[in-house]
Amino acid sequence: MEPLPTPATRPGRDGLAAILARPARALVALDFDGTLAPIVPDPEKARAHPDALPALTALAPKVAAVAVITGRPADVAVRYGGFAAVPGLEHLVVLGHYGAERWDAVTGEVTAPDPHPGVAAVRAELPGLLESTQGAWIEDKGHAVAVHTRRAADPQGTFDALREPLTDLATRNGLIVEPGRMVLELRPPGMDKGVALSEYVRELGAESVLYAGDDLGDLPAYAAVDKLRSDGTPGLLVCSGSEEVTELSKRADVVVDGPEGVVRLLQAIAAQAG
Template sequence: MALAPPEAQAALEPLLAEPGRSAVLCDIDGTLAPIVERPEEAHVSEEIARLLARLARRYRLVACISGRRASEARRLVGVGAIAYAGSHGAELLLPGAREPEVAAEFRSWEGRVHRFADSLPARELRLAQIRREDKGPIVAFHWRGARDERRALAMIEEIERRATAAGLAVHRGRKVLECRPPIEIGKHRAVRQLVTRFGFSRALFGGDDATDVDAFAELERLRADGHLEQVVRVAVRSDEAPPDLYRFADVVVEGIGGFASLLRRLAEG
């Protein structure tokens, strides 16, 4: 593991001591799967998938919390025995369930968000090498790999301006801009929903991006409110990670390999 072993052991000990009261929660892209130029090309290794399946047999809950749709997150990870919170907490796909539960207010915005995306100048997006990804009521615009990043960023800023004027919410991640319904969604919502639903008292969350900082903050609020006894916030180091990720983390691991080592330690018990 890419940190001092005593620090790692001390951080994980509360979960290892009482797995039946503990949850292992994590992001997918950049945490379980490498960041790739095109989201559809991402993959989770067989080793990590097997680790998650082992953890699901030992811990109260294992869940992936992602900006992807819940069904897409399950397809990518390939483990049916764990939960998936998709669309930044607006969807919840329970272990073994066929269809996700989707917040009605979130679903009602899908047409309006897509009409906004359709109104954008396709030629200018293409010239700036900005790719569109439809995620139900969320539309994402990716510029990873664009040859002229300055041109791509200028177009992204224009999309932000237009989306805000149209009454939509916007959020930037690692070389991606999301246009969303203007309702409260975020990984913090997913974390609180899972705590309420499954009743665990100890939780670990691992992530690598700005949206994961929201999950870190929610874990701390849940501990302060008495809903959780112990929390472990794991930052997965990368060149593009926001500084707040490390500032609020209890543990820092080196990339996906470091996080896999941490999962392996949890699985060994």
């Protein structure tokens, strides 16, 4: 077993120490794509790292809860992660659509609000808007719609060219655009990973928190951990490192090598949590 890394900041070291000192009062929160699951060209083929489920089943019984916070629909993340009906994962929740949906391992059920009407309007207009854009691909997330450019001949150029028209389309229909790693997601305002994380910390009464992410959509969760730390709740910020997005690594207490590094970190915490 690899040793735990030493966080680069004092707040990070305090956060890790608090998690290890009282793991039963700690929340471990994780993004899915790029953090638990490697990024792949086709999002429908994304699956959790092979060692992620064993790491989570080793860790989950020792902490207050493990939360997967994702922009994906909750049931999709559950399916792609292999989380359903796994012994040891009773303390797992999946907060899908940035917290608008919730799946609990205990019940196996998803609770969700009615879809925002703007999503249906955007869904209808997008094919025409993208008709002349080669390689852009639409992912229907139910409560949101995402446009991926990773398959285009020039992924970054296509991403940049689409950002303004997609922002205009979203604004006209009461939505916002969430940029990510070669993806632009059009979704309802009012929920982000920071809101979802903060609300779940309060619900759980967690005394410490770890959050791991890899993309721009994880920055609100980083900000939420910063706020929790300023209010006296220790926290640890982990970046699942990539060359595509560097904003998180600049703010993280610990940077690991993608999902494999995240898995190793979870294994080490589980081993030392007793």
